[in-house]
Amino acid sequence: MSTETVSHETHTHRDDYGAKIGMWLFLFTELLLFGGLFILYMAYRYQYSQEFHLAAKELDITMGTVNTMILLTSSLTMVLSIVALRKGNKLYSMLYLVLTKVFALGFMVIKYFEWSAKIHHGIYPGSETLADMSNGQVIFYGLYYTMTGLHGLHIIIGVVILAFMLSFIYRDKVTSDNYIKLENGGLYWHLVDLIWIFLFPLFYLLH
Amino acid sequence: MATQGVDTNYTSFLDYKGKYKGIFAWILSTDHKRVGILYLISMLGFFAVGVTLGFLMRFEMLSQGRTIMEPQTYNAVFTLHGIIMIFLFIVPGIPAAFGNFFLPIHIGAEDVSFPRLNLASWWLYTIGGLFAIFSLFLSGGPIDTGWTFYVPYSLRTTTEVIFPLLGAFILGFSSILTGINFVTTVHRLRAKGMKFFRMPLFVWSLYSTAWIQIIATPVVGITILLVIVEQYFGVGLFDPAKGGDPILFQHLFWIYSHPAVYIMILPAMGVVSEIIPTFARKHIFGYKAIVFSSLAIAFVGYLVWGHHMFTSGMSDTSRWIFSFFTYIVAIPSAVKVFNWVATMYKGSIKMSAPFAFVMAFIVLFSIGGLTGLVLGSLSTDVHLHDTYFVVGHFHYVMFGGTAFIFFAAIHYWFPKMFGKMYNEKRALWSIGIMFVGFNMLYFTMFILGYLGMPRRYYDYLPQFETLHQVATVGSWVLIAGIILMAYNLIKAWRSGEKAPANPWGGLTLEWTVPSPPPLTNFMEEPIVTHGPYDYELLEEEGDEHGNS
Numbered sequence: 193m194s195t196e197t198v199s200h201e202t203h204t205h206r207d208d209y210g211a212k213i214g215m216w217l218f219l220f221t222e223l224l225l226f227g228g229l230f231i232l233y234m235a236y237r238y239q240y241s242q243e244f245h246l247a248a249k250e251l252d253i254t255m256g257t258v259n260t261m262i263l264l265t266s267s268l269t270m271v272l273s274i275v276a277l278r279k280g281n282k283l284y285s286m287l288y289l290v291l292t293k294v295f296a297l298g299f300m301v302i303k304y305f306e307w308s309a310k311i312h313h314g315i316y317p318g319s320e321t322l323a324d325m326s327n328g329q330v331i332f333y334g335l336y337y338t339m340t341g342l343h344g345l346h347i348i349i350g351v352v353i354l355a356f357m358l359s360f361i362y363r364d365k366v367t368s369d370n371y372i373k374l375e376n377g378g379l380y381w382h383l384v385d386l387i388w389i390f391l392f393p394l395f396y397l398l399h
Numbered sequence: 400m401a402t403q404g405v406d407t408n409y410t411s412f413l414d415y416k417g418k419y420k421g422i423f424a425w426i427l428s429t430d431h432k433r434v435g436i437l438y439l440i441s442m443l444g445f446f447a448v449g450v451t452l453g454f455l456m457r458f459e460m461l462s463q464g465r466t467i468m469e470p471q472t473y474n475a476v477f478t479l480h481g482i483i484m485i486f487l488f489i490v491p492g493i494p495a496a497f498g499n500f501f502l503p504i505h506i507g508a509e510d511v512s513f514p515r516l517n518l519a520s521w522w523l524y525t526i527g528g529l530f531a532i533f534s535l536f537l538s539g540g541p542i543d544t545g546w547t548f549y550v551p552y553s554l555r556t557t558t559e560v561i562f563p564l565l566g567a568f569i570l571g572f573s574s575i576l577t578g579i580n581f582v583t584t585v586h587r588l589r590a591k592g593m594k595f596f597r598m599p600l601f602v603w604s605l606y607s608t609a610w611i612q613i614i615a616t617p618v619v620g621i622t623i624l625l626v627i628v629e630q631y632f633g634v635g636l637f638d639p640a641k642g643g644d645p646i647l648f649q650h651l652f653w654i655y656s657h658p659a660v661y662i663m664i665l666p667a668m669g670v671v672s673e674i675i676p677t678f679a680r681k682h683i684f685g686y687k688a689i690v691f692s693s694l695a696i697a698f699v700g701y702l703v704w705g706h707h708m709f710t711s712g713m714s715d716t717s718r719w720i721f722s723f724f725t726y727i728v729a730i731p732s733a734v735k736v737f738n739w740v741a742t743m744y745k746g747s748i749k750m751s752a753p754f755a756f757v758m759a760f761i762v763l764f765s766i767g768g769l770t771g772l773v774l775g776s777l778s779t780d781v782h783l784h785d786t787y788f789v790v791g792h793f794h795y796v797m798f799g800g801t802a803f804i805f806f807a808a809i810h811y812w813f814p815k816m817f818g819k820m821y822n823e824k825r826a827l828w829s830i831g832i833m834f835v836g837f838n839m840l841y842f843t844m845f846i847l848g849y850l851g852m853p854r855r856y857y858d859y860l861p862q863f864e865t866l867h868q869v870a871t872v873g874s875w876v877l878i879a880g881i882i883l884m885a886y887n888l889i890k891a892w893r894s895g896e897k898a899p900a901n902p903w904g905g906l907t908l909e910w911t912v913p914s915p916p917p918l919t920n921f922m923e924e925p926i927v928t929h930g931p932y933d934y935e936l937l938e939e940e941g942d943e944h945g946n947s
Contacts, residue, residue, distance in 0.1 A: 205509070205510075207512065207587055207588075209587065210512045210583050210586070210587035210588075211512075211513075213582070213583045213586060213587065214512060214513060214516075214579050214580070214583045217578075217579045217582060217583070217613055218575075218579055220613060220614075221575050221579075221613055221616070221617040222617070223617075224614065224617035224618055225617040225618075225620055225621050226621070227617070227618065227621075228617070228618050228620075228621035228622060228625075228651050228654075229621060229625075231650075231651070232625075232636060232647060232651075235644070235647055236644075239644075240642070317632040317633055317634045317635065318632060318633040326642075327641060327642025328642060330635050330641050330642050331635060331636065331641070331642045331643060334634035334635045334636050334641075334643075335636065337632075337634065338625070338628060338634055338636065342624075
């Protein structure tokens with residue numbers, strides 16, 4: 193995930209390219225982690241296409257769209273932060289990072305309202321309302337909560353990573369000629385974004 | 400290659416005094432050799448627990464009805480035996496202990512690409528293991544689902560399921576980190592002249608294994624997470640009462656857990672490919688064939704998971720496709736076996752403990768592999784599914800295959816790792832005893848399974864009693880062999896003779912450095928000029944020197 197210092201006093205080893213290989217491999221495992229859920233989605237959509245159709249209509253497309261735009265913009269500010277640092281502009285780099293985090297927070301706030309609206313209507317795992325619905329709808333909401341929940345967890349992890357980056361830049365541990373950590377953090381953030389790009393149409397748009 | 404002489408003017412990694420003292424010098428060390436030994440010791444500890452549980456299980460089967468424990472205890476014991484042996488011993492097994500220690504040395508590197516991540520993976524391993532142990536003492540009692548955690552039973556049981564599952568999840572994380580580390584290390588840190596096709600076959604096998612770890616482990620990660628979510632929130636994804644499909648759990652589980660058996664066996668095959676040329680003093684037969692068969696196993700092994708589910712409900716088409724791929728994956732394994740045997744042909748073989756283990760391995764693994772084909776074909780599987788035949792097959796490939804080679808690796812590299820020699824004669828005796836006990840125990844299981852004894856049953860019909868008793872006595876013999884081996888190694892570790900740099904006459908890079916290796920592995924940066932098994936080449940050079 194980052195350049196590592198071998199603990200021999202005399203020798204410091206830095207391999208940015210290797211660090212990037214490691215990060216890409218890690219992202220690959222993240223994709224496969226979500227891949228299991230996408231397989232489940234596929235199998236159940238095939239089994240319960242009618243019910244999925246019905247249940248998807250209950251989701252709020254406006255909130256989903258706004259969230260998609262927020263996340264895409266946050267990816268932009270993430271890249272801008274890296275560019276700024278590479279050009280030696282520490283302050284702007286930090287500013288863009290903070291902006292990215294603000295977007296992330298905005299995403300989570302909207303997600304909160306979305307979830308609580310659903311829960312308010314009695315749609316949550318194990319609820320009575322859900323028990324009255326058809327099996328396919330139960331599975332749809334089960335997948336909805338699990339997948340967006342796991343994605344939300346990744347957003348939170350991403351925010352924590354970005355917080356570390358912020359402090360690294362502030363303390364000059366990540367600088368204009370040693371910014372692989374920030375780049376790898378950015379890669380993680382784009383992954384989180386990318387997964388949402390798939391979740392959004394699967395749940396909100398496919399009626 | 401570098402000088403062979405033993406240099407006393409160096410600090411070995413064992414004597415090195417770092418920032419920390421006492422035990423912290425080990426559990427906080429990022430030196431790949433120390434991490435490897437940490438793994439080795441932890442795994443042997445868990446292995447001892449697993450063996451004890453296995454012993455208890457076999458003891459229970461000594462007579463019909465209750466022998467020493469209640470049925471519920473028996474369920475917990477076989478579950479724990481499975482979880483500990485699979486997740487804590489055999490999956491991390493050879494890569495985490497010997498891979499960590501020797502991969503960097505084999506390719507001429509000072510350490511792995513991410514040393515801190517490497518230490519972190521050991522910590523995760525330890526935490527995962529502690530979770531599994533800790534769960535035994537929680538209110539629900541020890542888990543009784545079997546190591547496969549099949550739903551819907553794992554959702555219904557009142558025993559403690561969440562903690563062992565969390566433990567397995569964390570262990571998966573540790574396994575992924577090791578995989579990422581190894582792939583990056585092989586790509587980035589090879590020494591000058593260490594071309595891809597000059598790498599020792601052990602490195603190739605670790606490289607293939609690391610890819611499987613990266614590709615397969617996340618899938619079981621999500622599967623385990625889903626069972627935990629199911630337990631807490633009752634989402635319904637695997638619950639038939641809510642429209643979920645338990646068969647999907649089995650698919651996701653085996654998408655990881657079948658490739659996982661190749662995570663277990665491939666590194667063992669790599670060790671075999673090291674030991675045979677060293678003791679036959681001959682170039683390995685078909686180097687590239689072995690390399691590509693490793694990669695082929697890694698790839699095709701990903702497509703055969705359905706053969707665990709022939710009787711759980713699948714279309715006939717998927718059944719024969721999975722059966723077909725199962726037959727295909729046997730081919731690269733057979734290629735390896737033939738190559739090993741061909742390597743020995745006309746070699747000048749020196750019989751010694753590591754080599755004896757390899758001989759035992761070839762016999763046991765061949766039996767295990769061929770009985771795998773019996774289970775892989777549809778019609779016979781219907782008869783043998785979920786019987787002792789499966790248990791026998793699994794132990795032949797995993798214990799007779801991987802664990803025997805784990806022991807071979809200990810005996811092969813013990814002088815290098817600890818700088819001490821062990822008693823060869825006693826080692827050979829322990830192998831002989833283990834081999835006899837092993838066959839008594841597990842070959843009997845083939846017969847029992849063929850006659851219809853189901854696995855995981857607490858009790859059995861009267862006609863099975865004699866065979867069960869033979870198997871139980873076999874387990875005692877096997878354990879006696881293991882204890883003798885452990886005694887021999889511990890004695891060697893305490894008061895063995897000092898080992899030379901190259902006791903076996905091997906040609907891979909670890910034998911060019913003193914035993915135990917210095918902190919940064921090499922006295923000077925190695926430059927590789929020939930392949931890892933070019934014995935003929937060296938002999939010619941030796942002759943020329945002799946003549947001149």
